[in-house]
Amino acid sequence: MTEFSIMKPEKDMLNKFVSKNKYATIFQTGHMLDIYHDVPNCEPLALAAVDDNGEILASLVSIKFTEISEIGYLSSHITIRDAPLWVNSECGKSAALELINKHDKITKKGSLYNRIYSNSNVDMPDLLCSCDYNYEDNLNFFIDLNRTEEELWSSLGKKKRNGIRKAQKNNVVIKEVENYDELKSFYKLLSETSETAKIPVKDFKLFYNVYNLLVPKGLSKIYLATYDGLPIAGILTLNYNNTIYDWYACSSRKHLHLHPNEYLVWNILSWGAKNGYSTFDFGGAGSPKVKYTVRNFKKQFGGTLVNYGTYTKINKPLTFKVCKKCYELYCKML
Numbered sequence: 001m002t003e004f005s006i007m008k009p010e011k012d013m014l015n016k017f018v019s020k021n022k023y024a025t026i027f028q029t030g031h032m033l034d035i036y037h038d039v040p041n042c043e044p045l046a047l048a049a050v051d052d053n054g055e056i057l058a059s060l061v062s063i064k065f066t067e068i069s070e071i072g073y074l075s076s077h078i079t080i081r082d083a084p085l086w087v088n089s090e091c092g093k094s095a096a097l098e099l100i101n102k103h104d105k106i107t108k109k110g111s112l113y114n115r116i117y118s119n120s121n122v123d124m125p126d127l128l129c130s131c132d133y134n135y136e137d138n139l140n141f142f143i144d145l146n147r148t149e150e151e152l153w154s155s156l157g158k159k160k161r162n163g164i165r166k167a168q169k170n171n172v173v174i175k176e177v178e179n180y181d182e183l184k185s186f187y188k189l190l191s192e193t194s195e196t197a198k199i200p201v202k203d204f205k206l207f208y209n210v211y212n213l214l215v216p217k218g219l220s221k222i223y224l225a226t227y228d229g230l231p232i233a234g235i236l237t238l239n240y241n242n243t244i245y246d247w248y249a250c251s252s253r254k255h256l257h258l259h260p261n262e263y264l265v266w267n268i269l270s271w272g273a274k275n276g277y278s279t280f281d282f283g284g285a286g287s288p289k290v291k292y293t294v295r296n297f298k299k300q301f302g303g304t305l306v307n308y309g310t311y312t313k314i315n316k317p318l319t320f321k322v323c324k325k326c327y328e329l330y331c332k333m334l
Helices: 011-019 031-036 069-075 090-110 124-129 149-155 158-169 180-197 204-217 253-258 260-274 293-299 317-333
Strands: 004-007 042-051 056-066 076-081 113-117 134-136 139-144 173-176 220-227 230-240 243-251 279-281 304-307 310-314
Touching: 004 090, 011 031, 011 042, 011 056, 031 042, 031 056, 031 204, 042 090, 056 090, 069 076, 090 124, 124 134, 124 310, 139 293, 149 260, 158 260, 173 260, 180 204, 180 220, 180 230, 180 243, 204 220, 204 230, 220 260, 230 253, 230 260, 243 253, 243 260, 253 260, 260 279
Parallel strands: 076 113, 243 279
Antiparallel strands: 004 042, 042 056, 056 076, 113 310, 134 310, 139 279, 139 304, 173 220, 220 230, 230 243
């Protein structure tokens, strides 16, 4: 049986391994280490299981988020998206199992819970459940971009097509963020949207890093919808391995009647189809047990509904229950 050790891999080594994996997403690359490394209240961690020849058998990247810095780990949790990744062999799967256990041991003291957002890997459920993670339904929509613009347009719901026409008629303009002032406008809209949704927004430094590190490499685009020169909505996408990821979206409630959100998504779909992308990942649609307005919005773009779920391990059950109640009260006061 192949022996392996757990280590923190070099970014180039990690990126090379991830790029060859059929389930790879940008969230498991070293690019996440770059954009999160100096963001307040965010701590990225990359680990890999490596064999005696120095080859990676399994890898994962996690991010620790601390929602309220004053109380530290009492508001901290770990997020892992689409990992672990492993080579297609029993040895690789064994390495992934050991990797998850090692990661959870390292992070247990500083995190109330660890949550993994799963992908299409059919072996993922068995692996995570064996590591004491509990499954919950979590929906998403994938849109096939291997179609003509006419086919994409036909797949839209009637309300969305009408909304896009209204945006065009009202001279809403879609543009990419080209300078720091426009980036700040995007962040202002995002902060307003987060406040309305009672969800804490990440520090501006994250978006500054994305703009400076990923956008120049073609790994991200940040869009604004403007009306009479005024930014009224925006979307930040991540672009990797033929997939466009809808990561952050925001809009001014005062201008929703102009339908900038529909127009933004349509422009991204059209651009992606023309530029060789195969899939648009809508970034999640919540639990089917909970009403979610955003799900209805996304549903009308003609995507395929999937339910890969989330897997959660609660590290401190009693403390978690108390902190969850306190956090809910905190969000209501925002």
